Amino acid sequence: MISELVSEMAMGKSIIIIGAGITGLSAGCYGQMNGYRTSIFEMHDKTGGVCTGWKRKGYTIDGCMHWLVGTSPANSFYHIWEELGVAPGWSIVDHEQYMSIEGEGGKVFTVYADIDRLEQHMKELAPEDKDVIEELTKGVRDCTRMNMPMEKAPELYSPIDGLKMMFTTFPLLRSMRKWGKVPSLDFARRFKNPFLRAAFSTTFIADVADFPILCMLMTLAWLHRKAAGYLVGGGLALSDAIERRYLSLGGELHCKSRVDEILVESDKAVGVRLADGTEHRGDIVISAADGHTTIFDMLDGRYIDEKIRGYYDNPKLFPPLVYIGLGVARSFDSVPSSVAGMSFPIDKPVTIAEQEHKRLGVQIHNFDPTLAPKGKTVLKVQFNTDYDYWKKLRQAPERYNAEKEQVAEQVITALDQRFPGLAASVEMHDVATPMTWERYTGNWRGSYEGWLPTAQSLRLRMSKTLPGLDNFYMAGQWVEPGGGLPTAAMSGRNVTQIICKKDNRQFVTTMP
Ligand SMILES: Cc1cc2nc3c(=O)[nH]c(=O)nc-3n(C[C@H](O)[C@H](O)[C@H](O)COP(=O)(O)OP(=O)(O)OC[C@H]3O[C@@H](n4cnc5c(N)ncnc54)[C@H](O)[C@@H]3O)c2cc1C
Structure with missing residues (x-):
């Protein structure tokens, strides 16, 4: 009787979710499935977070997807993709x-x-x-x-x-x-x-x-x-599908809505204040945004203990990237498709952020016809890089842009060595840096996947709550070392389960 009463009360509860990456969208979907009224506030003009892509001159540069765990029905992640409306109507490539x-x-x-x-x-x-x-x-x-x-x-x-x-x-x-x-x-x-x-x-x-x-x-x-294929359409296809599922479940989505502050009364999260000064109230707040911004900016470092401070004082992060996208008027039919592309030695090293690279790795997207016009192909080259170098350079926009052009030139020259004549077929080039990730996704130090897994962190379970703060949860790659798309989707699901348990509600899922 009492539990039914508590369940009834939970029915009307509202959840505010900060960030519409895969974690935030997932938390929104499962929140809606469980009778909560959810609203997502996302600072960018689109959903997906780092799971995204961008269009340039008729080409789409995928910014994320190499492989997606759970593309086979025999894998335990598969049904999460079903619940989130991505599977089974998807098109998957299993590379050899x-x-x-x-x-x-x-x-x-x-x-x-x-x-x-x-x-x-x-x-x-x-x-x-x-x-x-x-x-x-x-x-x-x-x-x-x-x-x-x-x-x-x-x-x-x-x-x-x-x-x-x-x-x-x-x-x-x-x-x-x-x-x-x-x-x-x-x-x-x-x-x-x-x-x-x-x-x-x-x-x-x-x-x-x-x-x-x-x-x-x-x-x-x-x-x-064959349980970790490539989803045709890349990161955009994944985030668009989950966004559609969220909206169809009745969720509220506010893009271009940066959260500056999490509102707290008597050590309980009660809502958020946006950059435009508006306040939005909710019974529960979930941050699925960057961990550093959440803890040290939105909450001003008030809810933290030594353990959490330790993670941020001595961070071991995925290194940020310089990411070069090329649109090439050529089909590359003879190159076998692969998860991570091909790597080859180059005669003249490529220098990026004062670091020499003697090999070049290129991903040739000849397996995804949605990314380029017929007969043409998107190529992607990425290098780990130094965040501080780019941070400093960004303060001088002309030098920053010139450096990006110079990176593209070096990469095109190196690719032309391996694929003679390629340089003349390049119709589009685009260079993203750690500053790009920082600006569009807010991820700390441009780290695209949060905490780097090590033998120690693999066993580490980070808490989804902060000490002393009620009605507040964190989810996503900043509390799940190793990150990744299935982990993000699962993190949104798990945090909803935890909330349901606290509200004495049975966690339920639905299929589209
Ligand atoms: C180049 C690249 C390749 C990858 N390859 C793979 C792969 O092949 N397979 C795989 O499984 N994973 C891959 N990943 C990792 C995977 O994409 C991420 O781990 C996962 O998408 C993280 O999701 P998230 O929702 O936790 O975080 P995010 O995507 O960072 O989402 C956080 C969201 O919060 C928003 N936000 C931040 N601050 C605020 C604020 N103040 N107010 C409002 N909104 C805010 C951001 O804009 C963003 O939308 C790759 C990532 C990258 C970048």
């Missing part, structure tokens, strides 16, 4: 390769998605590394048996749920413990073959060298099982 890495003298290491093919190829390249290769591919095969339960927010696990989880993961526990502790770079150093060792460490795992190798094994396992 993760990437290809070219070396000197025509050598190529192709990271095939099919694990048997990968094993055979690696043994042909480096017979002396048979044992390490078999250990690696066994690890991948073990991971193919892993399907993480997603139904319940870990914060709500009872001891019985914990036991069930142990039971589900038990056969793989040893393997997970082993691979969860080994940084990718340490693993790469075990290859004796110089080409394979260099290809592995300087390219394949270069961006994730500190990540436990388990992350790479899981990636390869998902690709092998």
